[in-house]
Amino acid sequence: MNIWWIRRDLRLTDNPALSAALAEDAGVTPVYILDPLLLAKPAPKRQAFLFNGLRALEQDLKKLGSGLIVREGDPQTEIPRLAAEVNAGKVFAEADISPYARRRDEGLGKIIELHLVGGLGVYPVDAVCQANGKPYTVFTPYSRAWRALPYADLSLPKPKWLAPTPNLNSAPLPETASSAGFPAGEQEAQRRLNQFLEGTIFSYATDRDRLDLEGTSALSPYLRFGMISPRQVLSGARRAIKERLESQARASCEAWINELIWREFYQSILFHFPFVRSSAFRPNYQNLAWRHAPDDFRAWQTGRTGYPVVDAGMRQLAETGWMHNRARMITASFLVKHLLINWQEGEKWFMHHLVDGDLAANNGGWQWVAGTGTDAAPYFRIFNPTLQGKKFDPDGMYVRRWVPELAHVPQSYIHTPWQMTAEHQKNFKVEIGKNYPHPIVDHEFARLRALDFFRSK
DNA sequence: TGAAATGTTGGGGCG
DNA sequence: ACGCCCCAACATTTC
Numbered sequence: 462m463n464i465w466w467i468r469r470d471l472r473l474t475d476n477p478a479l480s481a482a483l484a485e486d487a488g489v490t491p492v493y494i495l496d497p498l499l500l501a502k503p504a505p506k507r508q509a510f511l512f513n514g515l516r517a518l519e520q521d522l523k524k525l526g527s528g529l530i531v532r533e534g535d536p537q538t539e540i541p542r543l544a545a546e547v548n549a550g551k552v553f554a555e556a557d558i559s560p561y562a563r564r565r566d567e568g569l570g571k572i573i574e575l576h577l578v579g580g581l582g583v584y585p586v587d588a589v590c591q592a593n594g595k596p597y598t599v600f601t602p603y604s605r606a607w608r609a610l611p612y613a614d615l616s617l618p619k620p621k622w623l624a625p626t627p628n629l630n631s632a633p634l635p636e637t638a639s640s641a642g643f644p645a646g647e648q649e650a651q652r653r654l655n656q657f658l659e660g661t662i663f664s665y666a667t668d669r670d671r672l673d674l675e676g677t678s679a680l681s682p683y684l685r686f687g688m689i690s691p692r693q694v695l696s697g698a699r700r701a702i703k704e705r706l707e708s709q710a711r712a713s714c715e716a717w718i719n720e721l722i723w724r725e726f727y728q729s730i731l732f733h734f735p736f737v738r739s740s741a742f743r744p745n746y747q748n749l750a751w752r753h754a755p756d757d758f759r760a761w762q763t764g765r766t767g768y769p770v771v772d773a774g775m776r777q778l779a780e781t782g783w784m785h786n787r788a789r790m791i792t793a794s795f796l797v798k799h800l801l802i803n804w805q806e807g808e809k810w811f812m813h814h815l816v817d818g819d820l821a822a823n824n825g826g827w828q829w830v831a832g833t834g835t836d837a838a839p840y841f842r843i844f845n846p847t848l849q850g851k852k853f854d855p856d857g858m859y860v861r862r863w864v865p866e867l868a869h870v871p872q873s874y875i876h877t878p879w880q881m882t883a884e885h886q887k888n889f890k891v892e893i894g895k896n897y898p899h900p901i902v903d904h905e906f907a908r909l910r911a912l913d914f915f916r917s918k
Numbered sequence: 919t920g921a922a923a924t925g926t927t928g929g930g931g932c933g
Numbered sequence: 934a935c936g937c938c939c940c941a942a943c944a945t946t947t948c
Contacts, residue, residue: 908948
C-alpha cells in the first residue's frame with residue numbers, strides 16, 4: 462500500500478504524485494491532512510474553496526471506487542500514523558516550494574519514505590536555471606530559458622480504477638458555503654479552460670487588460686490548488702496556437718503562456734530566496750519609512766479612497782475573493798505609491814481575501830509593484846488611477862458594477878466624480894463627500910511625494 | 919505591465 | 934505667395 466498525500470494537487474488527471482504511487486503496482490490511499498498551522502491564518506473564501514474542492518475530489522475518487530481519508534493535525538505525526546494503519550511504506554506527494562512546506566517535508570522524510578514528485582509548475586522548480594547553476598533573478602532571461610526547455614505535450618491519464626480505500630477514521634471537512642463565483646473541482650477547471658481556449662485566448666493580448674470585459678481565464682484559483690495542472694493548461698494553449706495563423710491570435714496565446722511563466726518565475730524566486738517571504742528582495746529597500754496611516758489604510762481596504770477604479774477593485778476583492786489583474790496592479794500601486802503604506806500590509810490583506818492567494822505569486826506581485834523585488838519596477842513608475850480607469854475601463858462599466866453609488870454617473874465623469882458640479886451630482890444621484898468620498902489624496906501631490914520618498918531611499 | 923514634461927513636426931488659418 | 938502663429942499629433946526625455 463502506498464499513500465498519496467494530497468496538498469496542492471486536487472485532481473486525478475495529470476497528477477504525477479498519484480501516478481507515481483500507482484506505478485508501484487500497489488494500492489493507494491489518498492489522504493488530505495488538515496494542518497492547523499496552515500489553517501490558522503484566516504482566509505475564509507480560500508479555505509471554503511479548498512474544502513469544497515476536497516469534497517469534489519472525494520466524489521471523483523468515489524467514482525473510481527476509492528475514497529478520501531481526511532486527518533487533522535501535524536502531518537509529521539498524522540502521515541506516519543496513517544501509514545502504520547494501512548501498512549504503507551511509501552508516501553507520494555507533489556513537491557512544494559514554500560519555506561514551511563520544505564521544512565515540513567524534510568522533517569517527514571526523516572521519519573518515512575517520502576517521494577516528492579514533480580512540482581507546482583510545468584518544470585521542477587530548480588530546472589530553470591543559468592548555465593552556472595545559479596537561479597535567474599530577472600524575468601526575461603528566465604522566460605527564455607523556460608521556453609527553451611523541451612516540452613512533451615503529454616498529460617498523465619486519469620486512472621481508470623482505484624483500489625477501495627480501507628475503512629478508516631476520517632475527519633469531517635469543515636462545512637462551508639458554496640464558493641460563489643468559483644465552483645470548486647476538476648471538472649469546473651477543465652470547463653473553464655476549454656471555454657477560454659474556444660475564443661477568449663485569441664484576443665488575450667489586448668483584452669486581458671480590460672477591466673470591463675471577461676478577457677482573462679479566471680483559472681488562478683484552480684491552478685492554486687492544482688484542480689488543473691500547469692501542463693494541461695500549457696498543452697491547451699499550444700494546441701490553440703496551432704489552430705490559428707493570424708499573428709494577433711498567436712501573440713495572444715504566447716502572452717497567456719507568459720503569465721504561466723511569471724507564475725513559475727515567482728515560485729523559483731521564493732524557492733531560491735525564501736527570505737522574500739518576510740522582507741524585500743533588494744535589501745536596500747528593506748527599511749523604508751512607510752507612513753503609519755490607519756485611516757488611509759482602512760479607506761483602501763474598504764474601497765473608499767475616492768478613486769473609482771481603485772475602489773471598484775478593492776470591493777471586487779472583498780466581495781468575490783478575486784480581483785482582475787490590472788486592478789491588482791492599480792490598487793497595489795495606490796497603496797504603495799499614493800499612500801506610502803508598507804506593501805507587506807497590502808500583501809497581507811490580499812492573502813486574507815484572495816481565493817487564489819498564493820505566497821509566491823502574491824509576494825512577487827507586491828514586491829514588483831513596490832519596486833523592492835526582482836524585476837523592480839523603477840521607483841518613478843506611478844500609476845495614475847484616473848488614466849488607468851479611462852484606458853482600461855473606458856465606459857466605466859467596471860466601476861459602476863462594483864461601486865453602485867456611481868451607477869448613474871455618465872462616462873464623462875465616471876473616473877473623476879469629484880469634478881462634477883453640485884447640479885451634476887444631484888442629477889446623477891450621488892453626493893461627493895457624502896455617499897461617495899472625495900479623493901483621500903490628490904494625485905499630483907501624491908505623485909511628487911512618492912517620487913521624493915523613493916528617490917531619497 | 920507609467921506618466922508627465924519637454925521637444926519636434928507639419929498642416930491650416932490668417933493677416 | 935509668404936511668414937507667422939497655433940496647436941494637435943507624435944517623439945523623446947525625465948522622473
